[in-house]
Amino acid sequence: MSANSRLTIAAHALAWIGLYQRQGHEVATSEQIATSANTNPVVIRRLLGELRKAGLVESRRGVGAGWAMARELGSITLLDVHQAVEPGPLFAMHRAAPDQDCVIGYGIQPAMQGIYEGIEETLRRELARVTLEDVLRDVLAAPR
């Protein structure tokens, strides 16, 4: 699987905005976040754009533009973030439909879909147990 870094970067950006606001600032810019995450501002804006669609952050344009949390860090879980930035299932089915004249080919997809559904439900439950407040706490707890 091509593991990607979307969830990591999204959590990074949200923790950054959350901390920055607690330090008294109104909004954070994609440029500031990109510097911290060592990536391009457009990458950050793309991700934050999806998080805005999900209602997790807000953006302002014009003078004093930037990003702010739309909800408390403690009320947002990694599941919210994951669903906002990571579409699609964990495991894929066959690229081309298997042979329907074969017993295995006929039954394999419903079988695996049922199994995968249970696994993904467990994954969702686990992601939902971690809030951005937890993430920020862990980040700040790093030694030195």
Added chain:
Amino acid sequence: MSANSRLTIAAHALAWIGLYQRQGHEVATSEQIATSANTNPVVIRRLLGELRKAGLVESRRGVGAGWAMARELGSITLLDVHQAVEPGPLFAMHRAAPDQDCVIGYGIQPAMQGIYEGIEETLRRELARVTLEDVLRDVLAAPR
């Protein structure tokens, strides 16, 4: 990600071999399995090659060549299969190291790694609950 179909195809191949052997055959060929899975024999051989490295199947060459289970279906879990064919973590870190002079940039990776480790452990536990015997049963239980 990019979700891929390795685990699905591997489970398909193993269920096919297992059922075929229960029907009294010694070995199954990559050609037969590829027909059922609607893919190329080389794709199947590649996957089975990794499963052989993991000790789940055996292969014979020469006349009467093909593949056979090395262990009982009931003793192999989807975790075994997953670990054999899907290397790497579920979630990736930043592509380039984040800014170590930033509090968030400094602490984000250890924080997320700790969180991800817990989630992946849960995923492993869940995969380990399903055996290939369960998969074959579900496959054969498909209606019609």
Added chain:
DNA sequence: CTAAATGTAACAACTTTGGTTGCGATCATT
């Protein structure tokens, strides 16, 4: 010796991911 299948390398097509550039739209401040 032969035929059938594995083992493996090489390559192509396609998709995903992340990075980059460019530019119009926005808007508080002046």
Added chain:
DNA sequence: AATGATCGCAACCAAAGTTGTTACATTTAG
């Protein structure tokens, strides 16, 4: 009204991963 910083978004690119395909040497029972 002009300005300048920033967002919003489209377009494009490079790198990597996935799957399919061809080719061919190797193996081995009969």
